[in-house]
Amino acid sequence: MSSGPPPQGEPRTHLDELVHGPVSASFLRTLRASLSDGPGPAGPDLTDREPRLRRRLRRLADSLPPGRELLDRPEQLGALFGWVAAADPPLTMVLINHYLLALNSMDQLAPDHDLLKSHFEALERGRAKGVFMITEVGRANSHLATRTTAEFDPVSRGFTLNSPDPTAAKFTAGTRNGGPLIGAALARLVVAGADCGVFSFVVDLVDKDGLRPGVEMSDTIELSALPLDYAQFRFHDLRLPYGHWLRDSAEIDADGAFHDRLGSPDLRLQRTLCVGQVLWAVLPSALAAMSRQSAVLALRYARRRRTQGRLAPGTALLDYRTQQHGVLGALAEAFALTCAASRSLTVLAESRLAAGGGPDPETDGPMTFAPWSAISRPLSAYKAHTVRAAARITGDCQRFCGFSGHLDVNRLAAYHGFSRAFDAAGGDSQLIFFDLGRARADDARRPGEPEAQHPVPGSPGWWPYVLRAHEQRLTDRLRRLRDRNAAGADEFAVWNPLLSDAGELGETYAARLVAEDVARVVTDLGLQEPESSAAVDALAGLYGAVTARRLAGPLLTAGTLRPEEVRELPAIVDRLCDRLLPHLDLLERAFGYPQAVVGAPLGDPDFNSALADSLGWHQGGPS
Template sequence: MSPLPPTAATHDTLRQLVHGHCDPSFLSALHKALTVDPWPASGSGSASASPSAYGTVGGHGERLLRRLRVLGEELPPARRLFDDPAQLATLHAWAAVADPSLCLTALVHYLLCLGSIDQLSDDPAALEAHMAALESGRAKGVYLITEVGQANSHLATATRAEFDPVRGDFVLRTPDARAAKFCSAGSRTVPQTGVVLARLSAGGTDRGVFAFVVDLTDADGLRPGVEMSSELELGALPLDYVHIRFHDVRVPFAHWLSDGARIGGDGGFHDPAASPDARLQRTLRVGQGLWATMPSVAAATCRQSAVMAVNYAQQRRTQGRFAPGAPLLDYRTQQRAVLGALADAFALTCAAHRASALWAESLAVQATPSRDAQQADTAMGFTPWAAVSAPLAGYKALAVRTAVRVVADCQRRCGFSGHLDVNGLAGYHGFHHAFDTAGGDSQLILYDIGRTLVEQHVPAAAPEAPDGLPPTSPHWWPALAQRHQYLLTDHLRQRRDLRADNASDPLDLWNPLLEEAGLLGELHATRLMAEDVAHTLTGTTDPVLAQALAPLAALHGVTTARRWAGSLLTRGTLRPPDIDALADAADRLCDAVLPHLPLLTQAFAYPDDITAAPLAAADFNAAVDSTLQWTLGGTA
């Protein structure tokens, strides 16, 4: 079927799908902020006027602080952005495409540091100066949660904040070397404000884990009592990583992000959260913003990666004896890979909208302490993340892992060009690969989600198989994934019940089952994304767009089913002939997607001045050549 000609309404609807319901003026301001050169063309003669002066630790921080300052100047204040999660998601998505290091810095600066102050402070006026400095980019925000000496440190925070009833403030201490915090705060001459998670001691009693606002550095260097290690290099995502310890650092009372807890004049302590786990969940609920934003970031980098891979496959001529001079995109293997990447990027885009909506709902109706306590008693296991929000934590885990796979596939399909730094794919891959453990370890999140599904499972009739739907239908995979999740859950529940009578403790019970629990957690997140795709298609009323997106959605389903083939066969969700038929279905869907490539790649691509990648050019060979300087021998 020939594609219908797109209308202005088609392009507008597709723009909203890709970039959210952001006002065009916001996108324009964001575009400007990300293309402004943070280094002045001419300076006062000081070292700060040249990026070459910042090749060491301080250079990363100075450059990124300048870029945060530009964002602060061009965009609405952060407190207004928190009223519109879609705008925050778009901000970080564009930042990731332009500069993954800036994206990570902004994620921590906005969502974790500013977000903690905005959501957890009971006295915002007392922290107004810090908020203003962070919003304007005059200070860089960091978040100090992970402690280096033990796994799952979030569940056993050792850093101490002891209340001093005489002075009415807190004394922040690192008790031993294992409790040192890991963070990207190594720029010692850049003003940095940290939100530090520490275990509050009041009246000699452990009161649970709270967040505290702490000045780490200023223009003169480290603040008194703050000890910083030398830089830890991480080539995949170059930032100024260090370890930090605290030696009797005085923290003002107003810098305690108490979230409703109180210390009275007589030293009496009251916390509306009913248990230590409930307190931890409330302190960590700012993580929902990070998890809700990561699908948008992953979708953006995957869309750009897929567009560049398609562009490469269209231009690159092969000289194989089968078809000399044929473009790479003529080969089915290449079509399945790069069009499959385009399909997965579309699926992530759909999931990103749902994740952003979930976060907006959580901001509008914050959980009550009693509900937190109930969740903590039943849900907290390997990490606190699934207990805080299982859907958003699951979206985060699936998004980063999907992006790692998609970007790696695009790199491989673009040959040597895919690995050149100038094309950005290596940076995208490093960013998402690092985020598999950052922001909540993805594997531990999936263990907890799978375990919770099994514990809550109630045996019933399995969902119907989609026998009346062919694999080329965009609704085939969502229905199949729902059935497969039930079968996996039911099987694992039976295995768990068989072990329950003889298990001596939870570790003994679950230790042999964790691999299957993680697989179930991953499938659950995969099913959520499949349903998001189906929901997006259902809401698409533009016939041109529906014609373009339906085969893309179905291709995502078929390629995902092929990746899950082993599990689908093991549980009998599909039979061998069903699996054999998926390759032909993928080819038919590729044929259906190909006529819509101009519309899709135009919509999915970011502006050239955001990416500056030769692989995105109309003639990528000429674009690469224009960046090179040539020297001819014998002409000196």
């Protein structure tokens, strides 16, 4: 069953635009053509992994607008990462490092692009691969205490990059012989013996002759959840020219004196990590795409798979209520992530207009557990929520598909592995939730006044209503606990016993943002396309009902829901599933990606034959 952009000249629906973004059909056709050369039904040859990913990177770079133009077009970035995620999760990670982190660091923080002209050209043309070098392997929260140093030499006006010991080794994906590799490496700038804060530096790690002098690299470290050629990197008196310092508004004058208009190390670190805003805004598009495709694959499986259970032999799996709750619930949660992905791109565009690409002007308070919420509270919340939700959705869909769901060739394992890996990558999600909860406890703003009338359970407005009330209850409780602990105590003594409470509040804040995004989309799509409107209305209600069932314990504990309300939820889910069943063909078409792009036999109408046809077969000779 084919999905994706409509044929030439056929108008796109509002649901299409929600899924793929407000981009041209020609842009989507370019993505389809560029990604229809996947690794093949049997999966990639591991010995060809790095060359294959570089070929795909180069093909995309040749067919898409230049990288710096893409970075200025959030809607195109969202579509790009959605399609790449459905096609090839490891390639998605390559593009995150290449475009969103390495190239974006250069674009945002290099005051004179001409000094890095050859590096920009190599990255934009895909002739070099870019990586981001932030994590240091030996310490937790290394982003808050970077130990790699870049010492300024007043004679040459260059820098010397050093790893002070093995625990400061950087961790990223790269090989010694795969072609040019360019890093954006975070290091602590030292001028005349003084610590001047953390900046990014452009580092040539590998060129046409191999590993550069001053760069030490480990053997490959395998990570099966997200298979790339990972390695540790160390620096030994690596010389860098002045132009490789991504100095932003800082400078070192002719007398060797350092100047930074930001005025504090924390603000400088936030600015250096401003690329996180783009990552967090775009990553939900990738996670939503993986979740939608997982739900579509599980739905196709459940509609076509016949069970031989004694209750009703020959019945399709989807006829069972438990399968409907699971599979259609996954479809509804994937829809919610799609709404959040659309909103996160809008938040990025709005924050750029307000702050010129710097830290979010609405964030408040110092960095405590991590720098992420100080950079952008809503975007870090979207990152953490969508990663956790996508890992649950994709993992559930694997289980719904039984044996077939765990075969690598059917992609669900890759989607699940990517989602799980990103719980820690790109800003640890649990630390983000801790910081979001702390920030909400310090925040005088309320999540919104309750509606005058309680919405009907199962309606699109019910779940946002519940979460606003729940967030306020958790906020009030955390403030009371914080204030009780605060007298004469330091920050650690105050917050250490409250981390679980802060994390729960942070998760609720993020969930409330997503629930409000869902309600907003239902309102915006309402009545424009009757079938789509009916489908998304039921999806929105089902999303709230299945999520409330999963969170029944915390909701009951806080007194947000009453026991009788929780007991009604299974019947509400049944009714909403019945409303969705007539619209499944529409949702499969809208949410799935083309079979030529995904390449999973499970997506084929006859998935058993598709899997068999993808395999080589061998017959024994006469005995």
